[in-house]
Amino acid sequence: MSNKTLDLSDNVYEYLLDHSLREPALLAELRRETSELEMSIMQISAEQGQFMALLTKLLGVKRAIEVGVFTGYSSLSVAMAMPTDGELIVCDMSEEWTSMARRYWEKAGVAKKVTLKIAPALKTLKALLAEGQAGKFDFAFIDADKTNYKNYYECCLELIRPGGVIAIDNVLWGGAVADMSDDSADTRAIRELNDHIHKDDRVDMSLLPIGDGLTLARRR
Ligand code: CA
Numbered sequence: 646m647s648n649k650t651l652d653l654s655d656n657v658y659e660y661l662l663d664h665s666l667r668e669p670a671l672l673a674e675l676r677r678e679t680s681e682l683e684m685s686i687m688q689i690s691a692e693q694g695q696f697m698a699l700l701t702k703l704l705g706v707k708r709a710i711e712v713g714v715f716t717g718y719s720s721l722s723v724a725m726a727m728p729t730d731g732e733l734i735v736c737d738m739s740e741e742w743t744s745m746a747r748r749y750w751e752k753a754g755v756a757k758k759v760t761l762k763i764a765p766a767l768k769t770l771k772a773l774l775a776e777g778q779a780g781k782f783d784f785a786f787i788d789a790d791k792t793n794y795k796n797y798y799e800c801c802l803e804l805i806r807p808g809g810v811i812a813i814d815n816v817l818w819g820g821a822v823a824d825m826s827d828d829s830a831d832t833r834a835i836r837e838l839n840d841h842i843h844k845d846d847r848v849d850m851s852l853l854p855i856g857d858g859l860t861l862a863r864r865r
Contacts, residue, residue: 717746
């Protein structure tokens with residue numbers, strides 16, 4: 646027995662999926678279609694999508710931001726969990742990948758909740774702040790280029806209300822964050838953000854070993 650989080654063996658992981666996953670058919674279809682792409686590793690896992698949908702309901706999220714859409718698994722999970730008058734602003738640079746996301750938002754009947762901004766995300770986040778949107782969001786999910794992670798975090802922290810939550814993906818980076826021989830720009834950027842949030846007294850936080858590591862930071 647151990648009270649530290651275990652590295653799950655294949656059969657325990659299978660058990661976890663068998664006894665918790667309730668993946669809606671449309672999300673399963675999107676996951677299958679995305680798995681045929683070369684970059685499919687960028688898709689979040691089904692159990693993480695389900696966790697984010699639960700979080701959306703727990704927090705009563707009505708307005709949310711997503712930085713990094715890819716083919717839309719997380720945005721579809723969150724949008725489906727939001728109320729009908731929910732509003733999700735999503736940022737990405739790729740017309741190609743987000744066209745798949747758009748197709749699934751339509752199919753799921755959630756397209757009217759989602760506003761896609763094809764532009765550098767930092768530009769979109771700064772524009773929202775300039776429009777007076779600070780403190781107007783309940784939830785933000787950051788899963789994009791790692792070297793900008795700290796900039797995205799700082800902007801999102803201004804955009805969410807006190808009590809709102811930011812979720813940041815890939816914070817364990819396949820274990821590379823703990824491997825000091827790894828000095829790549831992405832790894833350094835993630836380490837820097839992890840240190841920054843750990844010391845940041847503007848938030849309550851927890852780093853969860855879900856998927857590739859997910860930090861939750863709640864604005865105080
Ligand atoms: Ca990711």
